[in-house]
Amino acid sequence: MPNVIVVPETEEFTNHVSHENVIWITSKLGIPKLKENNATYIAPYWLHGTKGVNRIYHIAESKPGKEAATFVLGNSFVVPDHWTGMGQHRRFEYHALSTFGYVEICPGLLTREN
16 A cells, blocks of 8 residues: 655745645755655645645656655655544654545546545
């Protein structure tokens, strides 16, 4: 089963996610290990406004970098009930896709669990 990498995000990155379809994880937060954790989806955990995860994105492309890893966002899926189950807000975490009420039909395509 795929996992979701959940990344804490501040207000200043709202437009990058919503309009530029990109999320960065700085190297100070750690090095994401997507393959080892079977993480094919990413979710910003908003630390402002209505806190939590409101949308999950398929990772269309990931690019490691010296300063930050870049994640290009693909299809997105609304999390109907804001998810607020992140253990801490200073570092990214991995969570099972089912935690958000979704199952994968095929890579990049999700459906709600029954």
